[in-house]
Amino acid sequence: MTGALSHFRICDFTGQLAGAGATKWLAAFGANVIRIEDPVKQGRWDILRGTGPFIDDRRGIDMGGAFNNHNTNKKGITLNLRTSKGKEILTELIKISDAVTENFAEGVLNKWGFGYESLKAIKPDIVYVSNCGFGHKGPYSSFKTWGPIVQAVSGLTFSSALPGQPPAGWGYSYMDHTGGYYMAMAIMLALLERDKSGEGQWVDLACTEAGLSLNGPALLDWTVNNRPMRQPDGFSSNRSQYSLMAPHGMYPCSGDDEWIAIACRDDNDWQVLASFINEVWCGDYSSLENRLDRQDELDESIENWTKQKEKFDLQDRLRQLSIPVAAVQKPGERIDHDPTTGNFALWPTVTHSEMGDVRVDGLPVHFSETDWEMTAGGPCLSEHTEEVLVELLGMTSGEVVKLREEGVI
Amino acid sequence: MSALDGIRVIEIASEKIAMAGKLLGDMGADVILIEPTSGDPSRSFPPFVDDEPGDNRSLHFMHYNTSKRSVVLDLDSTNGQSVFCNLIKTADVLIESEPITRLADLSLDYADLVKIQPNLIHVAVTPYGRNEPSSDLPATDLTLMAAGGPPWSCGYDDHSLPPVRGWGNQGFQTGCHYAFMSILTALLHRNISGIGQFIDVSITAALNVTTEAASYSWLVNQSTVQRQTGRHAQIVMTAESQVLCADGRYVNTGVPPRFPAEFQKLITWMTETGLAEDFPEAVFLEMGAAWDGPFDLSRIGEDETITAIFMAGREALLLIAASVSAYEFFTGCQRAGLSVGVIYSPEEAFEDEHFKERGFPVEVDHDDLGRTLTYPGAPYNLPLNPWSISRRAPHLGEHTEEIMASLRDLS
Structure with missing residues (x-):
């Protein structure tokens, strides 16, 4: 060649x-x-x-x-x-x-x-x-x-x-x-x-x-603002970092060790997701500030909602709503079933x-x-x-x- | 002289590819960032200088856009398109992460641009590849990582806890690593052939082939790895390798000792610290020190003596870890020839004497803030072509005028 x-x-x-x-x-x-x-x-x-x-x-x-x-x-x-x-x-x-x-x-x-x-x-x-x-x-x-x-x-x-x-x-x-x-x-x-x-x-x-060199912004936060990543309560790296979003995490789905990643980039994404979920608690989180402040509670409600759902089916539905979503793919799924890799x-x-x-x-x-x-x-x-x-x-x-x-x- | 001196790169601003532009710029390429009138959205990402939001205070933007110049161009306007084409005529590389048909709709795709700049290297970095409609679905680093594979392998022994995505847009960065490698490859080829090309980089494909055993265990014999706390995902659950030290910090214990010299150094260290007296298995360490040659690790569990010696080495490390600080454990074990690591937070690593002595932290002048800020430095050191941040991240449109003037001089 x-x-x-x-x-x-x-x-x-x-x-x-x-x-x-x-x-x-x-x-x-x-x-x-x-x-x-x-x-x-x-x-x-x-x-x-x-x-x-x-x-x-x-x-x-x-x-x-x-x-x-x-x-x-x-x-x-x-x-x-x-x-x-x-x-x-x-x-x-x-x-x-x-x-x-x-x-x-x-x-x-x-x-x-x-x-x-x-x-x-x-x-x-x-x-x-x-x-x-x-x-x-x-x-x-x-x-x-x-x-x-x-x-x-x-x-x-x-x-x-x-x-x-x-x-x-x-x-x-x-x-x-x-x-x-x-x-x-x-x-x-x-x-x-x-x-x-x-x-x-x-x-x-x-x-x-x-x-x-792969943690650049966190290092600048340290050198400029003296803010360490080591914090008494730790952190979830699954949550958003620089571009702030909520919800933003890995949620359980039906089946054994099945998960889905969902991110709402802004209020609009959240409103669309909230209407789709259509449960009473969704109304409590209209502003990003509110969702970030009460993210533990929000995540728990979303977990309760996702855990009865099949991950690929939920992925398809949320994709149709233009919400950032992806099933956590196992090796066999992404290699042999996800058409994009083939x-x-x-x-x-x-x-x-x-x-x-x-x-x-x-x-x-x-x-x-x-x-x-x-x-x-x-x-x-x-x-x-x-x-x-x-x-x-x-x-x-x-x-x-x-x-x-x-x-x- | 910079390795990429004389190479002009046009980057259509996007959070997904900013790192690729930085890698190019910090090695000396002339990177021109094209931004809409409203500026790239990442200009407003926290954290901010002194925690005060405002123009030109985003540390995120500042990090990923070093060594670039900024031009404001509205690519939807005829005038913007014509300036873009004039810029392309002066460029070697175009890097972009636009929706898959956007540039074609504007008659600014590779097929159009190659007519005005025949040896252009055009790199498109998209979530699933340039030919894949799903590339236009909304996505974030989190969702791309989930789809691409890394989180499946990362997390805890307890599988009721979710898979974990590492901090800091590592998905975007992995796509950018491949974009940069592609550009260097195409430049080396252009040096001998004179021709450019179009390069399609898929971020999720990049992640799919950055998962080590997860992919090749499936490819070779259709087995599936399971995530485990702080260590490699494997088909079977393995022994823990991450332990807490006396100061409440963690270390990675690596591979336990298996050479006589390692056992000997371990004994010496335990004797010096007085730990040997409280260690009933010390006799096995002595046997390890007197062993002829390295252990055949595959015989652990089968050969009783080898198993006892190996387990004693492991126990000794745990005992030491419980008695000293994480840093002492790291340096002590390493001096005994054992490959272990202190689990530093990023800032602790940054402050470590080793990286300071190698010159990793660098000062960057911020004339706009009236001070210098300390940045993470060179990922590699080329003595003939030092890596360097040639300028702080640009303000929005800071170089529009100077670049327009240079284009007028050309025409």
Whole structure:
């Protein structure tokens, strides 16, 4: 395929999601992403390689469903960087790469002899993007993180909560996803700079800083008005924040663990909803001020009203009234029954060399001229080693066999 | 020099895409915000400077509109449309979140604009995509999040409590992250091909693919994750990982120790603080410290010794947590090599020495208020292209005159 980014080659050490998510984007637009893994540890630094979900009863380093999801369209090679030959091969690969990417703990790549100064000596205009929780500089640079730790320390866990409860946080690694987005941005910004000036650079991405930047108005409320988000009675993050609305929440529906989100943006939305509910208590809440002041009471009345109703049916009815509403969708509902995701071709099927055909997360964008493509699943361990060494580095198959015997690949 | 120096962006003001314009502007693009005569509604969103409502006092607007200029244009008027076209002729990128047929109805959609600016990159960010009529249904961040998937995974073990949507328009922001990534991709492509394109970004699609295991567990084997207090939603309920410390604040305990060095550091720490004496399972920590290699976590529950050692590590963390402050637990565990985190409120994170030393808080001059205000800073550091807030958020139409003059100079 000739994609928007087909003219770039990425020497990629990323893993998990915070790193792999970034190069997944690049690969979907055609970048030649070559993922380098350790043959001694069988690539297990990326814990997702061998962990579930699994497609069937088979287990092993090539069977991880999450790994497959995050590494579509990438090549996978193994290189033992403890050996001098492994280092030589990496050096040759860096010479023909545009960027080196990693999300190790601070200092790991440097310890192997491939810190930024070495990378630059090999390829003067190389773009190097490191993504680690606290960055490579500062008092906590040696601290280790994974998504939930980044979310905890950057304030995002705290800012997702109901009153009188501990933080609810995020039930997934929001900052692995989003850290990956910021990493992809950093790589592309640095490539744009290289297009212009011919110069490379090292971008020291700290995932926690990207996380902190996602609560901007709350931080300004602190620095300007001294108002902390930590309040004695807590707060409901389901309620409206900046654009004030009420009702505004998640309400129970009939069935097991079924919910609906309803928001009234203004008095008009509320009047329309109130006429539809058509109960006596609705008359008590004509002004926004009144609804905000008595929101607990209001929410309780609405809960009593919604809990006998089926969520999709109520969604349809309120949509007809032009009130902001959405059923809280379960994974199967939004993936297989919500026509908007299917219409958007959001769940492409890729072919994995061991697993066969598997559906994965696609990208939520479409380009009119150079759209993304996902056809190949995540690479099996060392799946493309021979291809890369022969086709890109000009080795013979005989040399590759020897390297394998010597434990270099 | 800025990475996006020389790139002009036209942004048709909307709360949904303001963050994308900020990401562009703070990296040096010339972002021109087009607002109706009445101004973008988010100009009146709280909180306000000193809690006093008024013009140019919304901290919400101020945050999301840094490094932009404002032009008032009535896109429904012939004159406004003609100025818009003149602006597009000077632009590289158009970003908008209008109702799906509005620009076509005004003859200002990509098909029209590409005739006057052939290499334009036009990005439409809508709730469900540009071809989906439901994109025109009224929506808020809350409803888009509910439809897109995140709240299903967020909340508490107690499922009589509702699913939780995180604070602060994270749904809009996720759409904006994808819009910005798309623009950078299209610019890199334009550098070699000379061509622009139309890009359709769906906010709910963005959320659908930002839920980690919730989506891929269904895609791979049709299993459904369940929300759990302060930790990952999973198919089965897992052990708690969020605990209260002695100072009444929470920490995330991460993955309990599983390497000998981690057990050794834990023993040292507990001995120093006098906690080891009250810990009957200390002997298992000693065994962990003497263990040959890491644990095979998959054998927990099957191998009695591994289970006892692993559980002792977990218990030790809980005991320590109950005896020290959340901050001491965080730094102490991290110094012992354990990946744990203090659960900071945003302002506590902002005040932490680590972020201060890295220069995260930045000062922005507000000539209009006669003072400087402290803003959250760079999400990434490009040494050759420093992120920077080049100007405070614009007043309504503050740059109309200067931009009109520059267009007249061109003609």
